[in-house]
Amino acid sequence: MQTEEVLPKRTVLKLSFFVALLLAACFAQTPGAPPASPPSSPSVESFLDPLPQDTGSAGLKQELRRLQNTGRLMMVVAHPDDEDGGLLTLESRGKGVQTLLLTLTRGEGGQNKTGDTFSDELGVLRTLELLAADRYYGVEQRFTHVADFGYSKTPEETFQKWGGHDVPLSDIVRVIRQFRPDVLIARFSGTDRDGHGHHQASAILTKEAFRAAADPNRFPEQIEEGLRPWRPKKLYIGNVCGFGASTCADENYTVKLNTGEEDPVLGMSYFQFAIEGLRHQESQGLGDLRIPNGPRFAFYKLADSVLPKTTDADGHEKDLFDGIDTSLPGLASKFGEENSVPGLKPELEKISGEVRDSVADLSNAARDFESLHNEIDQSGLSTEVKLPLLQSVDEKTKQSTSALNLALNANLEVTVAPPAGPGTPVPPESEALTAVSPGQKFEVIAKLHNGSKYWLMIQNATLDHPDWVRQRHADETGIAPGEDYYANFLVQVPENAPISRPYWHRDDPQTEAVNKIDDAKYITLPFPPNPLNATITFDIASKRGEHSVAPDFLRRKEKAPSQGTISGDVQVPYTDEHGTVRPRELAIVPAFSVALEPAQQVIPVSSSNAKSVKAEVTSNLAAAPTGVLHLQAPDAWPAEPASADVSLLRRGETRDFQFKVTPQNLTQSRAESRATLDAAQNKYSEGYVLVSRDDLGSFYYFEPAIQHISVVDVKIPHDLKIGYIMGAGDDIPTILQQIGMDVTLIPADKVATENLLQFGTIVLGVRAYDTQKELVANNQKLLDFVSNGGTLMVQNNNSVGDFNSEHLTPYPTELSRARVSVEDAPVQVLAPDNQVFHYPNEISQKDFDGWVQERGLYFMSSWDDHFKPLLSCHDPGEPDQKGGMLLARYGKGTYIYTGYSFFRQLPAGVPGAIRLYVNLVSAGQSAASH
Numbered sequence: 001m002q003t004e005e006v007l008p009k010r011t012v013l014k015l016s017f018f019v020a021l022l023l024a025a026c027f028a029q030t031p032g033a034p035p036a037s038p039p040s041s042p043s044v045e046s047f048l049d050p051l052p053q054d055t056g057s058a059g060l061k062q063e064l065r066r067l068q069n070t071g072r073l074m075m076v077v078a079h080p081d082d083e084d085g086g087l088l089t090l091e092s093r094g095k096g097v098q099t100l101l102l103t104l105t106r107g108e109g110g111q112n113k114t115g116d117t118f119s120d121e122l123g124v125l126r127t128l129e130l131l132a133a134d135r136y137y138g139v140e141q142r143f144t145h146v147a148d149f150g151y152s153k154t155p156e157e158t159f160q161k162w163g164g165h166d167v168p169l170s171d172i173v174r175v176i177r178q179f180r181p182d183v184l185i186a187r188f189s190g191t192d193r194d195g196h197g198h199h200q201a202s203a204i205l206t207k208e209a210f211r212a213a214a215d216p217n218r219f220p221e222q223i224e225e226g227l228r229p230w231r232p233k234k235l236y237i238g239n240v241c242g243f244g245a246s247t248c249a250d251e252n253y254t255v256k257l258n259t260g261e262e263d264p265v266l267g268m269s270y271f272q273f274a275i276e277g278l279r280h281q282e283s284q285g286l287g288d289l290r291i292p293n294g295p296r297f298a299f300y301k302l303a304d305s306v307l308p309k310t311t312d313a314d315g316h317e318k319d320l321f322d323g324i325d326t327s328l329p330g331l332a333s334k335f336g337e338e339n340s341v342p343g344l345k346p347e348l349e350k351i352s353g354e355v356r357d358s359v360a361d362l363s364n365a366a367r368d369f370e371s372l373h374n375e376i377d378q379s380g381l382s383t384e385v386k387l388p389l390l391q392s393v394d395e396k397t398k399q400s401t402s403a404l405n406l407a408l409n410a411n412l413e414v415t416v417a418p419p420a421g422p423g424t425p426v427p428p429e430s431e432a433l434t435a436v437s438p439g440q441k442f443e444v445i446a447k448l449h450n451g452s453k454y455w456l457m458i459q460n461a462t463l464d465h466p467d468w469v470r471q472r473h474a475d476e477t478g479i480a481p482g483e484d485y486y487a488n489f490l491v492q493v494p495e496n497a498p499i500s501r502p503y504w505h506r507d508d509p510q511t512e513a514v515n516k517i518d519d520a521k522y523i524t525l526p527f528p529p530n531p532l533n534a535t536i537t538f539d540i541a542s543k544r545g546e547h548s549v550a551p552d553f554l555r556r557k558e559k560a561p562s563q564g565t566i567s568g569d570v571q572v573p574y575t576d577e578h579g580t581v582r583p584r585e586l587a588i589v590p591a592f593s594v595a596l597e598p599a600q601q602v603i604p605v606s607s608s609n610a611k612s613v614k615a616e617v618t619s620n621l622a623a624a625p626t627g628v629l630h631l632q633a634p635d636a637w638p639a640e641p642a643s644a645d646v647s648l649l650r651r652g653e654t655r656d657f658q659f660k661v662t663p664q665n666l667t668q669s670r671a672e673s674r675a676t677l678d679a680a681q682n683k684y685s686e687g688y689v690l691v692s693r694d695d696l697g698s699f700y701y702f703e704p705a706i707q708h709i710s711v712v713d714v715k716i717p718h719d720l721k722i723g724y725i726m727g728a729g730d731d732i733p734t735i736l737q738q739i740g741m742d743v744t745l746i747p748a749d750k751v752a753t754e755n756l757l758q759f760g761t762i763v764l765g766v767r768a769y770d771t772q773k774e775l776v777a778n779n780q781k782l783l784d785f786v787s788n789g790g791t792l793m794v795q796n797n798n799s800v801g802d803f804n805s806e807h808l809t810p811y812p813t814e815l816s817r818a819r820v821s822v823e824d825a826p827v828q829v830l831a832p833d834n835q836v837f838h839y840p841n842e843i844s845q846k847d848f849d850g851w852v853q854e855r856g857l858y859f860m861s862s863w864d865d866h867f868k869p870l871l872s873c874h875d876p877g878e879p880d881q882k883g884g885m886l887l888a889r890y891g892k893g894t895y896i897y898t899g900y901s902f903f904r905q906l907p908a909g910v911p912g913a914i915r916l917y918v919n920l921v922s923a924g925q926s927a928a929s930h
Contacts, residue, residue, distance in 0.1 A: 047132055047697045048571055048583045053093075053273075056406070058265050060357055062138075063403040065096030067355045067365070070334065070392055071326035074100045074181035074232075076172060076206040078198035079148055080107040080130040081284045082187055084238065085137050085274030086259030087298040091320070092138035094263055094270055098395065099139045100179050102524075103130065104168055104202050108509070109148030109853070113285040113771075116729045119509045121691060121701045122283065123147070124502060127526050128696040129281040136277025140179075142524045144171035145504055149513040150853040151821045152197030153875055155190075155204055161513040162201075169205050169212065170222075175524055176213035177227040180388050183320050184210050184232040185300065189239045203237055210235040210304050228384055233324055235304035246297060253299040255317045260296035271296040280695055328352040331392055335385040341376055348372075355400075359407045359452065363540060363562035366400040369393055405566050409451025412568040414534040416586060417443040419622075426581050430652050432574035434584045435690075435700070437591040437620045438497050441470070444489040444570055446534045450479040457539040459563070461487035464533045468492060478541070487536070493588060500587035501688070501702050503528055510852045510908050527699055530569035531588050537565050576694075584698050592627070593618040594677050594705040595687030600731070602738045602909050603663055605713045610640075610660040613707060615675045616687070617655055619648035627679025631659045634671035634709065638662050646677060668713045668911055675705040710909025715840040716740050717922045723759040725751065725775065727768035727795070731907040735914065736921075748772035751781065761791040761921045766903045769808060770799045779808050786810065787891030791924030796858040796899040809897065810890040811864035818881050819857035819899075820873050827855070828872045830882065836870060836919050843919065847912025856900040859883040866890075871900070887923065894924045 053059065073091050077083050083101055092099040108123030117125050127143070134141050146162045159165045176184065188194040190203030212218040214231035223229070236255070241248035248256070259271040266273045275291045300320070302311065310323035325334065329352055332345035347368070354365040373393050376386060405411075416433050418424045422443070426432070433442050444463065450456045456479045463469055474487035503522040504515035522528050540562045571583040597614045615629055627646040633639040644657045661673060677684040685705050692698035716739060723746045724733045733743045746754055746762070751774055756762060762785060769775055775782070786792045797803045803815045827848040829837060837843040855873050860883030863869075869882040884899045898920065905913030 046582055047135075047695060048585070051135060053266050056409075057357075060403055060406040061265050062093055062096070063399055063406060064355055064357060065094075066098070067096070067396060067399050067403060068328055068352065069096035069098075069326050070328060070331050070396075071095070071097040071183070071321050071324065072099075072179065072181045073097050073183045073185065073320065074102060074176065074179055075185040075187055076102045076104070076202055076209075077187040078104050078196065078202040079110070080126045080133075081278065081281050081286065082199070082202075083133075083137070084187055084298055085133065085278050086269075086271035086296055087185075087257060087300075088137040088139050089274040089277075090257060090259050090261075090270040090298075093266065093273070094261075097321075097326070099137070100142060100175070100181065101134065101137065101139045102142045102144070102172065102175050104144045104146055104171075104205075105148035105198065106143060107148050107284075109150040110284070111728075112283045113728060114283050114287075117283070117691070120147075120502075120506060121689070121703075124691045124699055124701045125283055125693075125696075126281070128691065128693075128699060129283060131526055132280035132696050133274075133277035136273055141526050142175050142179075143526060144168045145515040145517055145523065146171075147506060147509070147513045147515055148198065151819065151857070153821050153878075154197045155201040156197075157822070158197040158201040163514045165205070166219075167514055168201070169209060170219050171524055172205055172209040173213045173219050174222055174227065176209055176232065177222060177230045178524075180230045180391065182233050182324050182326075184235045185320075186235070186237045186303075187239070189237050193242075194239055199239075203239075207235065207237070207303060228387055230388070231306060233305065233307050234302060234310075234320070236300040236320065237303045238298075238300050240301045241299045245299065246295070248297075248299045250314060250316070252301065254302040254311060254315065255300050255320055255322075257298045257300075257320075258295050259298050260294050262293070269293065269296070282693075328355070328396070331389065334392075335389050341379045341381065344372075344376075351396075355403075357403075357407060359404065359454065359540065360562075362400055362404040362407050363564070366397060366404055366564075367562065369397040369400055373397065401565055404564055407452075408454070408456075408540070408564065409449075410456070410564065410566055411449045411451065412534070412536060412566045413447045413449075414568040414570045415445055415447075415583075416570060416572045417445055426573045426575050429574045429576060432572050432584075433586075434572040434574060434698075435500075435587045435589045435620060436493055437589055438493050438495045439591075440621065441490065441492045444491055444532070444534065446474075446487040446489070446536060446568075448479065448485045448536050448538075448566065450481060450483055450485070452540075453481050455480060455541045456485075456564070457541050458485055459537045459539060461534065461536045463489055463491070464535070465531075468494060468497075468532070479538075485536075487534075489534075491532070497588050498528065498531065499589060500528065500531060500700055502699070505702075530585055532570040532586055533567055534570065535565060535567040537563060539563050582694070584692070587698070587700055589620055589688055589700060590684055590686070591619065591621050591624065591682070592677055592679060592684040593620070593687045593689075594629070594675050594684050595703070596673065596675050596705050596707040598734065598738070599703075599707060600735070600907055600909055601707055601709045602735050602906075602914065603666065603709060603711050604716075604739050605666040605668060605711055606715075607663060607666065607740075610662040613639075613659045613661055613673060615644075615657045615659065615705070617646055617648065617657065617677060619653050620651060621648075622651045624648045624651075625680040627677050627684075629657055629675060629677050631661075632674045632676070633659075633661045634663075634673065636664050637671075638664075639673075646679065663711070666711050669711045670909070671709040671711065673707040673709065708909065710911065710914075712739070712909070712911040712914050714739055714911070714915050714918055716918055717840050717925050720760045720922060720925055721758065722921055723754075723756065723762045725762065725764050725768055725772065727765035727797075728771045730766050730903040732763075732765070732903060732917075735906040735909075736918075739914065739918070741918070741921075748774045751775060751778045756781065756785045756790065757788065759785075759790065760924060761793065763793045763921060764795060766795045767797050767799075768795070769797045769803055769806070776806055776808070779806070783810050783890070783895075786893035786895050789892035789924070791894040791896070791921070793896040793898065793920055793923075795903065796856070796901075798858055800858070810895050811866040811888060813860050813864065813867065813886070813897070814862040816859060816861035816883070817857075818859040818861060818883065820855035820859075820875050820881055820884070821857075822875050823851045823854050824849075825855050825873045825875055828880075829870070830872050831868055831870050831887075834868070834870060834887070836887065836916075836923050839919060839925075840922060841915040841919055843912075843916055847915055849912060850910050851901075851905055851913060852908045852910065853904050854901050856881075856884045856898075859899045860886055860897060864888075867897075896920055896923060 106123035107126035186206035
């Protein structure tokens with residue numbers, strides 16, 4: 001689901017679904033010695049800290065559930081927050097099912113309730129939000145490479161925007177072949193009741209992928225890569241009874257699961273625990289969700305199956321895995337050819353008996369799984385059987401290793417030492433080495449805490465990029481119970497190190513709905529993995545120096561020590577502005593960031609003045625090389641200076657360089673300026689910004705150092721002063737100022753005391769009434785401003801019920817959720833004589849060309865006769881929508897409501913939308929002068 005916000009260029013889903021979701025230099029330390037320079041543990045919980053339920057006895061109990069269950073489940077949805085978190089949590093945490101969530105898009109077409117992050121940068125933010133939610137669900141996350149292009153009413157339009165049906169289907173098939181689920185779930189039904197066209201498309205594709213993944217003739221390039229066909233056993237569809245339904249007709253569902261059941265290990269119900277995760281999706285407006293105790297039901301219908309009948313006489317099942325043996329011994333027959341590995345089932349039965357919470361049993365289980373892997377690998381099994389069986393056994397090996405570490409209370413912290421060196425305080429964020437660049441050196445400290453009653457005999461401590469290590473100092477020795485072990489590494493990032501950046505991009509997010517893949521090895525992953533990881537291997541012994549098994553390991557005939565492995569990604573601690581120590585993932589970024597401001601420039605054709613372009617250069621090196629910054633302006637446009645010398649002396653230093661670009665021979669057109677920094681025989685032409693939040697992980701968003709220029713044939717009125725009251729946030733005031741209009745931002749909390757009569761027009765930003773409750777309280781003052789001769793323009797608000805109940809318009813109206821999602825839908829001018837279409841710009845049909853994403857949203861459904869509808873448009877096959885732009889005279893002034901999506905069009909530099917918007921804000925002046 002998508003929720004509405006106010007930022008340009010994006011759109012969202014129906015509020016009804018949102019409401020339903022509400023319901024629904026290195027010296028080692030010997031053991032016992034003081035730390036070399038280990039940064040203190042973060043003093044607040046963060047995304048990088050494990051959840052309490054994943055530590056101690058609670059974490060061990062859940063890992064034991066996973067060890068005993070071999071079921072695999074995959075759910076497919078369209079956007080972040082579409083997922084059935086309650087069901088995912090029940091299956092993954094409650095039953096131990098290996099669970100994967102495939103989200104087709106990253107929600108980049110939606111609106112943001114938390115700030116001014118939008119478009120592809122919003123996609124990075126929503127990926128981070130979803131990963132934070134996934135921690136609670138207990139699932140693995142994947143994505144396809146299609147983008148959320150905004151609200152769509154039909155799957156046909158969706159597939160057309162996505163470059164065809166097979167583009168997303170290939171990614172779904174790929175993930176099925178990689179993950180090999182037993183049960184495949186489409187969150188939606190693939191019918192009109194799903195609403196959003198993306199929702200319908202996600203279910204249509206999932207239904208087809210169920211069979212296509214098993215066909216080697218579908219997407220054979222994947223088979224050539226080494227993937228094997230895979231056929232899930234059962235397919236279910238959702239939204240069979242409506243989201244949030246507590247009851248459902250028997251014939252509409254096959255399985256009914258209570259996600260409101262409390263799990264004592266979690267300390268709450270599965271649904272409540274999932275909501276704790278969903279609340280991290282704050283950009284969707286979900287940060288304040290709270291759900292009381294009580295039953296919550298998930299209804300799903302069996303849509304396809306390759307199994308014998310699994311339903312009872314009433315057509316129902318008790319569980320999604322009815323008919324599937326998910327026990328550990330069941331692996332012997334799960335993939336067929338059971339007899340090709342003699343003794344496989346008895347060995348699995350024996351291991352199953354070892355899956356208990358003792359260190360001895362878990363150590364034996366891990367070792368037995370490793371032995372079983374070797375036996376299967378050397379067997380005569382066919383590739384189609386061997387690969388999934390090895391995958392399952394390797395997964396169990398990892399789970400048993402994780403369980404063993406929990407039973408040992410072994411904890412590994414891998415951190416970057418402060419730049420001032422070991423023993424110095426944790427630096428502020430601006431100085432911490434959270435992002436390093438090629439050529440840079442830093443120190444990594446791996447600290448292993450032994451919380452068990454055993455000695456841990458260290459065998460090795462390594463980083464996964466040994467070629468990055470310049471020095472290593474570690475003492476392969478024993479760690480007594482309760483003691484710590486340190487391994488220190490001096491690391492230098494090589495010049496060819498991969499940059500921590502999204503592996504996908506769009507050249508033009510306004511027109512493209514499919515991402516280009518820059519590094520195919522990461523396709524379907526949320527992000528490329530952390531650039532650096534440490535691993536420590538150890539033996540478990542009864543006392544220091546005695547490499548024999550502890551007494552409770554003597555059940556096994558061999559006397560070899562039991563071995564453990566523990567790994568961790570490198571983190572960087574920093575001190576935030578409140579003095580709190582927090583961790584952040586290590587990232588590798590270019591030595592310089594280069595950005596142009598403003599990123600979007602609108603220039604009237606009548607303009608002859610030089611335009612200021614600011615190039616911002618930031619260094620990530622302590623001693624950066626000097627360089628030369630070049631600005632490439634559009635052809636024949638002089639730029640002064642042509643270049644600038646750049647010298648940045650310290651890491652994190654930013655300098656602004658001002659250029660003057662003089663437009664020449666202007667006609668309505670598009671152009672662009674580009675900036676490039678030449679330094680140390682490298683070229684830098686991108687800017688990057690950190691996307692993060694205290695409750696999230698972090699990642700960097702990259703954008704080319706380009707200024708997009710839209711030359712527009714627009715006239716502006718003289719002596720019109722505009723007051724703009726921001727809603728949830730948009731870029732319209734900036735665009736109006738660029739074309740020469742006098743715009744003043746009025747804080748919403750100052751409306752009560754502001755002298756509004758100094759303005760000719762007041763504009764309410766997108767969702768102003770939704771987000772600025774002071775406006776509701778002072779609405780009469782706004783209406784009085786109109787009555788006294790002013791012009792008030794109100795843009796779309798999404799909280800329909802609140803808007804209507806407050807009676808905010810001067811005459812009766814009813815706001816609806818009606819929208820026109822096709823951006824090039826024909827527009828009819830209903831009042832061609834109205835001066836809105838003549839002053840100061842003559843509006844014609846050409847002015848509705850080139851709009852982006854949609855025509856408009858949240859149109860009026862009814863209105864008093866005092867209102868005059870100005871425009872009409874509609875989506876294919878639907879009736880005309882005339883409530884998108886209404887004008888009324890009220891007292892001496894003019895009142896306008898518009899649902900047309902100017903907040904998307906103006907920042908995109910759409911000429912006709914800019915011309916029409918200028919006419920609208922000039923309506924009062926127009927009426928007075930004509």
